[in-house]
Amino acid sequence: MRRFFYPFFLLILFTAASLSLAERQEKTLAPPGAPVIVLVDPGHGGYDPGVLSGGLREADITLAVGQHLQAALEKRGISVAMTRESDVDYAPSGSRGLDSKRADLRRRLEIADELQAQMFISLHANVSTLATRGGAEVFYSDETPGAKELAESVQTALHKLPGMSKRDAKAAKYYLLRSQPIPALIIECGYLNIADDRHRLTSGDSQRALAEAIADGVSSHLQKQ
Template structure:
């Protein structure tokens, strides 16, 4: 009996090792596909403080995008994805002494500096859109031309946003200071046109902003899984 056990022991040991490795691989795959992989994202609510962004009637861009961005952060963190904010209060990140275009430029530089010094792997800047043509509506996501990872991220987010507010808009390249000077894949997410009556009505509703934040978080998680 003892000889039989000694003979079987190497096979039993090998079976245990294989089982442990299989179990580890299973949970490792689940951690990635389930969105639980350790990942850090930078969320940038545009404008803030003295800079209200686009304004139409009772809608101020800085307030809308901060509300949505905070919800995106909370949504991501529930999925195990760390989200660092460039701002989480009503500020444009610039000292009170600065004015005009210098102030706007300094605000952008400060956001880029926060993003660069952070451990975050991608930058998602949230804005609203505006146009002289009030017929324009819907969400729009921009990426830097030639940035393949930024393009993938933008496409993932835009696809999810279109489920919330249907339109023919796709993720497209755009020339923006934030995108052009980011040291990591970056996108600008326009959550709607404040110049459009229906978009304006929807953005004023908490339920709609929750849906937008969930869509952005879904897109980010899909990007993490797909890349």
């Protein structure tokens, strides 16, 4: 009996996720009938543009890098889906403030659960007038088994990019990291107000190289499991 209902139950989960996303004019792609290994989450979107710098919106940068990351993971044979593929959010219509932000983040976690994702990678960008150097930085929860190893693998791969600052992966208590049982990362891809990082985050070739490095880190981690 259990064997009979499991595929049917899995189909319901995928269908429910698809219908909910369609309400936001969004489609999350996942290989049919297979659990998602990596769910890529381009941070912000919709009413929430993220940080702003010189006409750049964090939400646009994260979506571009996320699409490159999706392609890079697929090229390595890794099953992948996206939480968003256009400029949308998952907050209740017309809402603002902390409650709407929490609702948006909670929906992204629900998508991970519905798609049975094994890893969650949320992409972001920084702006800080106090920053003395740029560089991509990976955050993880030290309470989640495997998260530190995944974070260090990705951070090591990022170090190999030309001109990349050698930052360390860091434990953090962010909501997206501590609210799910699977290894989850928040990757701050760089600083929009620092010239070298700004070029890396706005050049298509550099975005692609950044995504390839993240995918290398994920692939290396999976090979060790």
